[in-house]
Amino acid sequence: MRKIAVINQKGGSGKTTTVVNAGAFLAKNNKKVLLIDLDPQAHTTIHLGFEPPEIERSVYDVLIKKTPIKDAIIETYEKNLFIIPASIELASAEIELVNEIGREIVLRDALKKYRAAFDYVLIDCPPSLGLLTINALTTANEIFIPIQAEFFALEGLTKLIQTIDVVKSRLNSKIDVTGIIVTMFDGRKNICKDVSEKVYSHFKKKVFKTKIRENVRLAEAPGFGKSIKDFAPGSHGWEDYKKLTAEILTQEKKK
Template sequence: MGRIIAVANQKGGVGKTTTAINLSAALAEKGKKVLLIDLDPQGNATSGVGVEKNQVENTVYDLILGETDIHDCIEYTEFENLHLIASNVDLAAAEIELIGIAEKEFIIKKAVEKIRDRYDFILIDCPPSLNLLTINAMTTADTVLVPIQCEYYALEGLSQLIHTINLVRERLNPYLDIEGIVFTMYDARTNLSLQVVENVRANVKQRVYSTIIPRNVRLAEAPSHGYPITIYDSKSAGAESYRALADEVINREDS
């Protein structure tokens, strides 16, 4: 049965979508069957794997509204083993349209259960807010992976996110766990990045991944070309880091 990981942080600009795209691609490169679900109305995970978000016939928005079946939403990307359920700006209206709908927190979960057995990993890219879409991701997921930028305010919002995860566990998904925290945008030239890593590791009880994602120009360029970093620049520091993170994620599954 596929393992479902929500990639979440309500703070924007922390490398959340970058991590969702490139971890998915690195897992697929290692022979794992991967489904990436774009649950962010910005649709950046969709365009980041080379799919034109405004030309997709059946998006996650149509799925949430019950206008299509999940099987009809799956897009086959040009990358082996990597499939996608796409998103675009239409999804921004979903929260309003779901007012009064029963069990609206479980819409994605019910849909994903139908195809879960087809994949080794299902990664959900959450929006940068703790809204109904993020709650849907957390009721669906087994674990939450939290990217944190190596900056002064790294811990800001983390406690709120952990509080939300705990609430979801208490009330909606008793099996939800924290997959781990991964540091992004690490700059080895600054003392600040090192201090942030040490501070978080000293103060956070949750699992912190050994892999640290560096601040990398090629990593920043890749999405605009519609390629994961493992394809765009296979030998870059960013590509090697996401491969290492994929190994850690796989090894957690095996342990």
């Protein structure tokens, strides 16, 4: 089971878009996929057509009320694609967890108790390096970092890598960055090319060959409650996430 935390404490870097769309294409490739929405903004949940106020049990219940994972998983409209949704309450989870022993590994423990297997677990993280993100990092065995091809994108990466190193040495020796994704790329803009080249020269083989181009269809899809796979077949966004997913699948062979 590949458990991948999609993180970057910078908001708007393409985490949610990647989780939903790569998740949908993985499911289409006959992989059983679980998405965990760890962001109180619940964008992954909404992107797949759910309305957080109507959700009965969310990842908040799993973390705080110790609701078994099996009772919080819901099916999406897509075959093989499941989600543990987020709800607004999740915003207070970090504070509520503070006094709990083992607060950094609550999600990992909950998932361990769940027997049914998934091929992929993709965890969408909030735009911070707080306790929710730490829970994602202790649960996962891999990390994907989406980086928006723009000027400030590289700021904060040092802090992010430091956090990952601390988690690796203290809490989860299994974790590694296995994929960097350049997102919102526009080949006509020099700044995009500059940033993208810097990312490739710094992270080298860890960067996926597929760059996700800027594509308005990707930004529209959440409003229709669908992944790009179903919302806009043939669009650049569809093409790029399909290609990215193929790369993600090839990584399996290298393991």
